[in-house]
Amino acid sequence: MFSLQKLLGKGDKFFTLLEASAEEARTSVLSLVRLSKSLDQPAAKDELAYVRQKDKQITREISAAVYSTFVTALEREDIEDLSNALYKIPKTIEKFSIRILAAPQHVRGIDFSTQISLLERATDVVLELVKLLRKGMNLEKVKDLNDKLQFLESEADNHMASLYKDLFSGKHDPMQVIMLKDLYELLEKVIDRCRDAGNVIAHIALKHS
Numbered sequence: 419m420f421s422l423q424k425l426l427g428k429g430d431k432f433f434t435l436l437e438a439s440a441e442e443a444r445t446s447v448l449s450l451v452r453l454s455k456s457l458d459q460p461a462a463k464d465e466l467a468y469v470r471q472k473d474k475q476i477t478r479e480i481s482a483a484v485y486s487t488f489v490t491a492l493e494r495e496d497i498e499d500l501s502n503a504l505y506k507i508p509k510t511i512e513k514f515s516i517r518i519l520a521a522p523q524h525v526r527g528i529d530f531s532t533q534i535s536l537l538e539r540a541t542d543v544v545l546e547l548v549k550l551l552r553k554g555m556n557l558e559k560v561k562d563l564n565d566k567l568q569f570l571e572s573e574a575d576n577h578m579a580s581l582y583k584d585l586f587s588g589k590h591d592p593m594q595v596i597m598l599k600d601l602y603e604l605l606e607k608v609i610d611r612c613r614d615a616g617n618v619i620a621h622i623a624l625k626h627s
Contacts, residue, residue: 430491433552435480439504440548440615442473444541446508447534447608453515454530470512477505492551496622503615504548507541507608514604517597524594525601532577533605540570540612547619560623567616574609578602 446469453466480501484494518525547563550556581602585595 430552431483432480432491432497435476435483436497436500436504436548436551437545439473439476439480439501440541440545442469442476443504443507443612444545445469446473446511447537447541450511450515450537451534453518454534466508466512466515470508473505473508477501492622493625496618496625500548500615500618500622503611503618504544506611507544507615510604510608510611514601514608517604518601521597524591524597528598530601530605533574533602533609536570536574536577537605537608537612540567540609543567543570544612544615547616551619551622555623555626557623557627560620564616564620567613571609571613574606578606 446466449465449469480497484497543563543566547560550560550563582599584590585598585602590598
C-alpha cells in the first residue's frame with residue numbers, strides 16, 4: 419500500500435478534480451436513464467449536454483494544472499491519461515443522446531435497460547477507484563475493483579452478441595437496424611471507456627506499490 423496524501427497532503431487539487439470528473443461520468447449515466455424513459459423531452463438532452471460541458475471544463479482545468487503545478491502527487495502523464503479516459507465517458511453518452519433523439523420513432527419500445535444497468539455499475543466502480551487515489555491505494559483493492567470492470571465489460575460483450583442476433587433476425591426495418599446497431603455500439607464504447615479508466619488507475623497503483 420502507498421499513501422499519496424502523505425506525500426503532498428489530502429488537499430491536492432488533482433484528487434479533487436479527478437473525483438469531480440468521475441462524478442460527472444456517473445451523473446451522465448443517470449441522465450441517460452432519464453433520457454431513455456422520456457425521448458420526447460428535450461430537457462433530457464440538455465441535461466446530458468450540460469454534464470458534458472461541466473466535465474469538459476474540469477478536463478481543461480486538469481490539463482492547465484498539469485503544466486502549471488511544480489510538484490504533483492501523480493505523474494503528469496498518468497493524470498492526463500486518467501482525465502482523458504474519464505472525459506470520454508460523458509462525451510460518448512452525449513453522442514448516444516444526439517443520435518437517439520434524431521429519430522426517436524425508430525427506437526420507441528427498444529429496451530436499452532441491460533446495457534444502461536451495466537453502465538451504472540461500471541461508473542460506480544470507476545468512481546470508487548478514483549476515490550482510492552486520495553485515500554491511499556491498496557493494490558489488492560484496486561485489483562478487485564478493476565477485475566469487476568473487466569467482468570462488466572465481458573457481460574456487455576455477451577449481451578451485444580444477443581443484441582446482434584436479434585438485430586439481424588430479419589424482423590426489423592433496415593433503417594432501424596442501422597440506427598440500433600450504432601446506438602448499441604455507442605453504449606458498448608462507454609463500457610470500454612470505463613475499463614480504460616480502471617486500467618489507468620491499476621497502472622498507477624502498480625507503479626507506486
